[in-house]
Amino acid sequence: MLKIKKLTVKYGTDVQAAKDVDLEIRKGEIVGLVGESGSGKSTVALSILKLIGYPGQVKSGEILWNERDILKMGNEELRKLRGGGIAMIFQDPFSSLNPVFTIGDQIEEAVKLHGGDDAVTLLDAVQMPDPESTAKKFPHELSGGMRQRAMIAMALAGRPKLLIADEPTTALDVTIQAGILKLLKELQAKLGMSVLIITHNLALVYGFCDRVCIMKEGRIVERGSVEDIFRNPKEPYTRELIDAIPRPRWK
Amino acid sequence: MNRFKQNKLAIFGLTVLGFFVILAVLAPVLAPYDPSEIVESDTLPPSLRHPFGTDDLGRDVFSRALYGARISLTVGLVAVSISIMIGTILGLLSGYYSGLIDSTIMRFVDIMLAFPSIFLILTIQVMLTPSIYNVMIVIGLTSWMGVARLVRGEVLTIKERQYVEAARAIGASNARIIFRHILPNSIAPIIVAGTLGMAGAILTESALSFLGLGVQPPTPSWGNMLMDAQAYLVDAPWMAVIPGILILLAVLNLYFVGEGLREAFSPREEIK
Numbered sequence: 416m417l418k419i420k421k422l423t424v425k426y427g428t429d430v431q432a433a434k435d436v437d438l439e440i441r442k443g444e445i446v447g448l449v450g451e452s453g454s455g456k457s458t459v460a461l462s463i464l465k466l467i468g469y470p471g472q473v474k475s476g477e478i479l480w481n482e483r484d485i486l487k488m489g490n491e492e493l494r495k496l497r498g499g500g501i502a503m504i505f506q507d508p509f510s511s512l513n514p515v516f517t518i519g520d521q522i523e524e525a526v527k528l529h530g531g532d533d534a535v536t537l538l539d540a541v542q543m544p545d546p547e548s549t550a551k552k553f554p555h556e557l558s559g560g561m562r563q564r565a566m567i568a569m570a571l572a573g574r575p576k577l578l579i580a581d582e583p584t585t586a587l588d589v590t591i592q593a594g595i596l597k598l599l600k601e602l603q604a605k606l607g608m609s610v611l612i613i614t615h616n617l618a619l620v621y622g623f624c625d626r627v628c629i630m631k632e633g634r635i636v637e638r639g640s641v642e643d644i645f646r647n648p649k650e651p652y653t654r655e656l657i658d659a660i661p662r663p664r665w666k
Numbered sequence: 667m668n669r670f671k672q673n674k675l676a677i678f679g680l681t682v683l684g685f686f687v688i689l690a691v692l693a694p695v696l697a698p699y700d701p702s703e704i705v706e707s708d709t710l711p712p713s714l715r716h717p718f719g720t721d722d723l724g725r726d727v728f729s730r731a732l733y734g735a736r737i738s739l740t741v742g743l744v745a746v747s748i749s750i751m752i753g754t755i756l757g758l759l760s761g762y763y764s765g766l767i768d769s770t771i772m773r774f775v776d777i778m779l780a781f782p783s784i785f786l787i788l789t790i791q792v793m794l795t796p797s798i799y800n801v802m803i804v805i806g807l808t809s810w811m812g813v814a815r816l817v818r819g820e821v822l823t824i825k826e827r828q829y830v831e832a833a834r835a836i837g838a839s840n841a842r843i844i845f846r847h848i849l850p851n852s853i854a855p856i857i858v859a860g861t862l863g864m865a866g867a868i869l870t871e872s873a874l875s876f877l878g879l880g881v882q883p884p885t886p887s888w889g890n891m892l893m894d895a896q897a898y899l900v901d902a903p904w905m906a907v908i909p910g911i912l913i914l915l916a917v918l919n920l921y922f923v924g925e926g927l928r929e930a931f932s933p934r935e936e937i938k
Contacts, residue, residue, distance in 0.1 A: 499837060
């Protein structure tokens with residue numbers, strides 16, 4: 416469904432944030448893109464929606480969405496794709512919601528652009544407690560987890576085929592993280608969409624993703640099913656990442 | 667809003683301005699005489715019949731001051747609306763689309779600021795027929811530069827916020843992002859600039875009318891009342907003092923309100 420071929424993105428003239436990245440996401444699949452800060456994972460995610468801003472620039476490569484190159488799309492087509500075909504949720508739910516509008520208004524905005532269910536139904540779908548009164552609340556009145564649920568509701572408004580989640584749980588408590596991941600998984604199964612999850616936490620990938628790509632310094636250094644990566648990591652870097660997962664040691 | 671209420675000076679300013687507005691609106695009811703009618707012998711000192719005295723032609727200064735308030739406040743309001751509108755739109759465009767559009771608009775702002783504005787206004791006023799509408803438009807057209815810079819700066823920070831990127835990611839168009847996401851978040855400094863700008867506009871109107879190129883007699887404005895008074899400063903000081911005090915009060919209280927709003931909106935004084 417989505418095929419990235421030899422994507423190279425540069426910031427300025429010499430910083431290469433992504434080098435010859437190949438990535439494929441099939442229908443109904445959950446793919447994890449894992450790497451340390453600065454490894455280029457968010458750059459890849461933003462490129463998919465052509466949201467790379469100055470001074471970033473896609474130097475070469477193709478991003479094929481149902482055989483159409485996103486990088487060659489015009490503005491009108493891009494707007495339909497963003498939110499309609501591919502939606503994105505961001506790392507920080509505290510700054511991703513506009514402080515001057517209610518939750519309901521912001522979700523309705525996405526609905527207005529792409530059609531779909533109304534805000535309350537969507538909030539209900541993301542298991543927001545008391546969706547009716549929440550829709551009338553402002554972002555600062557919600558907790559981090561509730562805000563991230565509101566963001567997911569917004570992303571779902573256009574019934575996307577692919578959801579890109581850029582570190583969706585990094586800013587949240589561990590217990591809330593688990594709830595959000597469970598919700599994403601349930602929604603994915605129910606709606607049959609694909610999910611690209613970006614994270615620096617390899618532990619999060621386990622039990623959530625079908626396939627994993629490990630990124631380092633702009634390159635995908637290893638890829639494979641979750642089983643393979645955890646049982647039999649080929650790259651020393653992947654092993655380091657696995658070793659970096661904290662495990663409680665009982666004595 | 668609470669922080670604005672706690673600012674006694676701002677509340678005082680708002681009360682005085684409210685009082686002025688009521689007087690201006692009710693001028694036809696409250697004024698004892700027609701403002702352009704010669705009702706008595708000239709330059710009578712203040713008395714019960716004429717609380718602010720009479721002017722050089724024998725017109726009631728109190729009635730003229732009331733009608734003058736209408737003119738001065740209207741000119742201030744309309745001129746500021748024009749300048750805010752131009753400044754906000756150009757500032758939004760300039761801040762949002764960086765590059766050529768930004769440079770063009772900002773250089774244009776620099777050019778406009780490089781003109782001594784009072785001479786620019788005078789020149790335009792000489793070419794046009796001086797009327798109260800031209801005064802409003804000309805003041806508006808020559809005072810938007812500060813607003814444009816202010817809004818541009820605000821937009822530059824707001825457009826980097828994540829909710830703007832989130833809006834783009836759900837497929838919102840540029841126009842939608844500018845007017846629905848960026849503008850409402852930059853409204854606070856615009857309101858402050860508008861309040862302070864209105865004080866400036868009232869002063870400019872007074873200066874223009876004083877120079878004879880603003881509101882034309884017999885229509886009274888605080889500025890041309892001052893002009894009429896200059897020949898009688900010794901014989902009839904009240905003719906100058908009354909409009910002078912009114913201009914002072916209006917401008918000063920607008921500044922109080924503006925400062926109060928600025929403080930109320932400013933995030934760095936959040937903790938108290």
